Amino acid sequence: MKLSSTNALSLVPGRNCWRVEQARRVGICVDGECYFGMLRQSLIKAQRFIAIAAWDIHSQLELVRPAPGDGWPTRLGALLLRLLELRPELEIFILLWDYAPIYALEREPLFFGDAPWQRDAEQRHPRLHFILDDAHPLLASQHQKLAIIDGALAWCGGFDISQWRWDTEAHLADEPRRCDPDGDPYPPFHDLQMLVDGDAAMALLELFAERWERAGGGAPPVLHSVAGAPAEMTSQPAVERRTGSEGSDEAPNNETIDAWPAQLKPLLRDQPIGIARTLPAFNGRPEVRESEQLYLDMIASARELIYIENQYLTSRSVVAALQQRLQQPEGPLILIILPRETGHWLEQHTMDLIRARLLKTLRDQDQYGRLQVYYPDLPALGDECLMVHAKLMIVDDRVLRLGSSNLSNRSMGLDSECDLCLIGDTEAARAEIQRLRRRLLAMFLSTDADSLAAIEADWLSQHKTGNDAREGLRLRPLAPSLDPEWDRQIPDERLIDPDRPLSPDWVGDVVVGDEHQPHARWRALLGVGLVCLFLVFAALWRWTSVGDWIEPRQLAEAARALTHSVWGLPVTLAVFVLASLAAIPVTLLILVATLMFAPLPGALIALLGSCLAAAAGYQIGHFTGAAAAEKYLGGRLGDLRQRLSKRGISTIVVLRIVPVAPFAILNLLAGAIQVRFRDYLIGTLIGMAPAVMAMALFSQGLVELLGRADMRSLALLLGGILIGAGLFWLGRHLLRK
Structure with missing residues (x-):
């Protein structure tokens, strides 16, 4: 990216923006009390549709505190259902990031939550459309935060319509209203949201409609019909609604309603x-x-x-x-x-x-x-x-x-x-x-x-x-x-906070570095040889009677049914830990986990299982002592003891990349010689993460290759192998040093 000169900034479509559109009004909400209260007013005025794109959302969020007594529900989910009941023409679209399992405990439960959009399709309101957006690369997320009302208004900013976001501008330490849906308090929270109308709101509607279609939701007529209409047809202010005691809020004489919150003073007007x-x-x-x-x-x-x-x-x-x-x-x-x-x-x-x-x-x-x-x-x-x-x-x-x-x-x-x-x-x-x-x-x-x-x-x-x-x-x-x-222990920040989708070449450059390029030839030859070997097995599986014995895709899909069960995650982790303690190779366990689940969830589950198994083995080794480890390791104990005691986390990282000793044995030994527990877990997490991701790419490519032979599946398979080989070489190099 190039920096411009120190001249005044210009908004240039195709360079530093997508489009420049006119807003009749621009408003700013500082903190959740303002945003959620003004958003509720906007939602209540919706006539044709509500479109929400979110990183997170919670149906039990109290939008206003205390309740204003206007006849409308204060909780998000109940408010949306009431609007659907009263407005037969209204449709609601909710696009939510199909998040990683690591956030499961922070989200509204998928199985026991009260969210109206989490119900089965036949139980969900027919005009409440919900989609989990997974149309993004591995490790990426849908992070846009939009709320669009009838194409006339659009909210955009840092706020998710979720728990732990509501707060007042005073940010008091003891604010009694700042609690989650379970009634538990949480620390102060500061954020901002912008509201625009006119052509700017219409452009954000187009952005949402494109995202909805890309995520697999099709092309809803109401969104596209409004997005294709002139902005003045949807955003002209008109008479205020008449709100009855029972929460009715209908437009008199079919006139267009100005959905701008009455209590929010515009910051600017007629602004590009x-x-x-x-x-x-x-x-x-x-x-x-x-x-x-x-x-x-x-x-x-x-x-x-x-x-x-x-x-x-x-x-x-x-x-x-x-x-x-x-x-x-x-x-x-x-x-x-x-x-x-x-x-x-x-x-x-x-x-x-x-x-x-x-x-x-x-x-x-x-x-x-x-x-x-x-x-x-x-x-x-x-x-x-x-x-x-x-x-x-x-x-x-x-x-x-x-x-x-x-x-x-x-x-x-x-x-x-x-x-x-x-x-x-x-x-x-x-x-x-x-x-x-x-x-x-x-x-x-x-x-x-x-x-x-x-x-x-x-x-x-x-x-x-x-x-x-x-x-x-x-x-x-x-x-x-x-x-x-x-x-010293934290790796290149691009592995923790990447600025682009992961690819074998990019990860290899980050992990191995330019100084190791002379060794790329033998790594490539090794990778090609392994790929050829797997292609032979794949051909036998696909075009001979070997394929009739078992169908990997069917097994993988059956195992993935665990993801739809509340017991799936704990059962998988328990089996992973027990199998590791029984000395089943951790590489095999990681492969099974990434085959059972989708690549990213499987990788995260395998990484969590590896850390739990390491902790369990460490504790066993700690209580049984060095004698038990000596029994298994024999003469290698002294060498490993010396390696483990030298440099803490960095040594653990290297030993996780290069399997000098079996996973289970290394866990026992670390506990026996009382390596610092914190260092051991951190080293395991850092050292196992790249290998687990490589295994996830490999397993995904293998399953796809067995199901259909195409370049994508071959690239995934090759990428996983090359990353694994690169990591192994790097670990051996560090181990020698």
Whole structure:
């Protein structure tokens, strides 16, 4: 990606945006109390259709707290059903990311939930259309967050209509209304959402309709008929509805209804809106990286101030762009607000470590003292912290950009994203953008925008973070310490936070590196030889009587039925652990898991099973002692003991890549000699992950090759073999070192 010059930013379709469309009105909701309340008002006014694209959604979310007593339900699922009952012409479309099993415990249960869209097709309301979107590459996600009403209004931003998102702008530590559907409290949460109407809303409807069709939902006539109509036919304001005591809300005399929430004052009017996307390369569709280019162009065009609120800061390209501006003698002040921690333990030891690594790089280049990075601190929270989930960038109080894309690698080229951007070319527009920025900054400092405006210049120049004597929210410098040991153990961040779909060549370049290219010839020969061997077996299976013995696809499909059972995951993990303890090779267990389930779920289940089996074997070895391990290993015990005791996590990673000892035996030995348990599990997770993914590619290719011989299945098979061979060579190289 190329940076533009420091001239004023322009929105250029095909470069940094998809389209530029006019919005009659632009509104901004700060935090969940505003967004969910205004969204509910928009939903209630829907007449023809509601279209929702989400990363997550929860039917039991209380949209307003307390209930306003207007006769309409306050929970999302109940509200949608009521609307369908009262409006015979209304249709509802919900597109939800077909998420990875790792998020299963954070989502509404698939089998015991109350969501009306999770019911069987025959039990679901006939005008409630629901689809799980899996039309994306391995490890990618559908991350766009859209809610579109009749093609007249469209919400876009960082909010999922889900649990753990509702909060007030005050972000109180003891807010009693901030609880999930089970009544359990959760920490404060900050996010933003933009509302547009007119041609901009129609364009977002086209984006949704295309996504719906690509995900397998067909071409719903109501969506395409509205998307093809002139914007003025769907977005002209008209009379307000008459709302009765029983929640009736019908349009008098068939007049068009203005669905804009009455309580939301527009930020701007008659404003061009740039729509930027991230779409990964998939099924012959080229990649789209408009969101990334828009970030780079905004950074390059800044003259005075770059204001950022984001959940992550792990994008290589964005950090490189910021670094370039910091190196210039005359450049903008860069003010970044991030959460203190991005999530639970795993994220803290992956994404947060990558963030710390990149922040150190930025600070090393900040020779002119223009970088300020803060996190919101609320002392009353104790160990918990406020989650900054917003994806906001404001440049020079002139350019406002808000959407779904994080400052992470995956948001630049792997996940599907959608951002909106506007440029204030008038004094009035720039004043409104500045007022919004000051409002947000004042919120983090527990003051008001007017007070902040009076001291803003001094505050920014002196790096003040607020009065520590106050008990409210304040900003503190984010200066995470970078543990050298952890920094050495974390692999290339592109394996944890990839910026493009995984491919054998790309993974090989990242894992093996350019310095190992002289050895590529023998690895390729080995891979070709193994592929030829498997092709022989496949030919025998397909065109001889061997194929009549057993049909792998049928077995795989029968085993995959476990995924539809609530007991599927625990049973699979239990069998995996027990089989490992019985010394069945872990490679075989991983292969079975990836054959039973779809590639990504199977890989994640196999990785989780490997970690659980490692923990179980470790504990057995810990209690039985070294004598038992000696019995199995004989003379190799001393050598392995020496290897394990040398370098902790890094050694475990290498030994997981190169099977110096059987998986089960290594687990026993590690427990027997009391390797640090934390290091052992982390090393197992890091070391097993690439091999498990290679096995997932291999198994998927094998099943497809046996079912139908085509280039895709052959490529998957070859990719899995080459990655596995590359990993094995790399491990042997590291082991010798």
